[in-house]
Amino acid sequence: MTSDVTGTSTTPVVEIVEVAPRDGLQNEKKVLPTEIKAELVRRSLDAGLRRIEVTAFARPDRVPQMADAEALLAEVTSDERLTSIGLVLNRKGLDRAVAAGCDEITAVVVASDGLALKNQGVDTRAQIEAWHQIAADAKQAGVKASVIIAASFGCPFDGEVSTERVLEVAKGCLDGGPDELAIADTIGVGVPAQVRAIVSGIRAIDGEIPLRAHFHNTRNTGYANALAAVESGVTVLDASTGGIGGCPFAPGATGNIGTEDLLYLLDKSGVATSTAIDAAQVAATGTWIAKELGLAQAPAMLGRAGWFPAL
Template identity: 55%
Template sequence: MAAQQVEIVEVGPRDGLQNEQTPLSVAQKVELIERLAAVGARRIEAVSFVNPKRVPQMAGAEEVMAEVPRSDAVSYIGLVLNRRGLDRALEAGVDEVNVAIPATDGFSRRNQGCSVDEMSDAFDDIAAAAADAGMPISATVSTAFGCPFDGETDPARVVGVARRAAAAGAVEIALADTIGVGVPHQVADLVGRVREVAAGARLRCHFHNTRNTGYANAHTAVEHGVAVLDASVGGFGGCPFAPGAAGNIATEDLVFQLERTGLPTGIDVTETARTGMWLGSALGTPPTALLGRAGVFPAPHQE
């Protein structure tokens, strides 16, 4: 029997950059995306169609999409939060759109200026318009494991958001540990609960390593049948509206773990680590990923 393929959604160009102090130029963002496609990333969250006054690191989305290399092998994802964002994404020519729907009102009001119910209403509208345009849409349920403002997240809230998003047409539901507080037993529990109410949608997980649980959580998700994981090259990222929420799980470290477990990803781990180091130089911040420093094992044979 062939080993299970784990798909990595590379979120470095969006979630990886949005919380960094040094904004990259359009040319640097395009180079980052080119490098990621070259190492084997086949789904890349490339841009965010949010107000650049609120998240200046995400400025230039249309310019980036106009310059990235196009290939049937690579799908570019754009984050949108409202119909205006969707209209921009469609005009820019993304291949997929993703919408973040918080599971807690405290985070939703601070991050998106509305309640969870209001954001779910917005998703219904966005999903209907995306369907009319033939655009695949996914929903990321943020603060699924805990909220910096409301504390512990009730799993029933996550289930409710996921159920409604799936009913509205989401082809994929992502469970996001926005502030990095989840632990493996919560992952197993929540994946099982959401699978029951969103049977028509793929499940994806998005983990932060803020408290050093992200890789264990990713492994648990895969053990429970999740075949799509988000990761950010170099381990960069975090939410600018979630205090202390730094550190996406790093693509290179995750790929190393998966490949050593016998789970192929199609991503060149060595070149990804080099890209993480390149990005760290561009940002003036060392990557949190460890593989770029430690190297792969076994080490490549040297003639």
């Protein structure tokens, strides 16, 4: 049940970024204590995950689940296995992330003005300008900086988001010199054809930038999109243990693609992961965190169905 880099140079290799501690928990109604969040990070590390989005630096009154960002990082940053990522929305968030000892930050630029205004109070152009300053300041602080283009596949307020619009936003983001560029299906509306079009379009703009993708499984297309992304040249995928999470602007959202289910898909598709990850251990963590959240069961399926064939 463990997938890692053992193939030839022609074997696709994907890095998994574990996002359960941030995007998985952020919109859950039950606010978990810091020690449970720290345990989630440790269990993820024990399973072989290394790059983990630990928290977000947001206003506590707006995102209560992330109110303990500094306290949580203080609990886990001493673990040498961890590469910690903090999500930031502005310069103040960056300052907090640097002071808390994050190894990396991810800034957010929303592809649609509707969600940008609703989520951060400024339009897309202003977010791109803010990203440029965040990127420069992060570089000066010696912290890696990625930027994620949210609502790359659709917006709950503006409707469909065209590939042309996403590529226009991508150009603006690339001007800031990110260490990595990510695209996100924030509300889970995208399909593989869109994935291929966006990735090929970005590659035409910049053939070298490392690409990352973040999918939600709201309409059961998240895993198909993940595979399409890998086949198109994306080398980093976000996933959430247990499939927990969601978006407050997407009614009925079932959450992020589950890390354990993604591992099964990649393994059976001949795609290696950059570190050895124990899918059974991830699935057990998914079952555990679902119980801590008071969920009847984790949205991810591997914890219920098991690996095939059984080992």
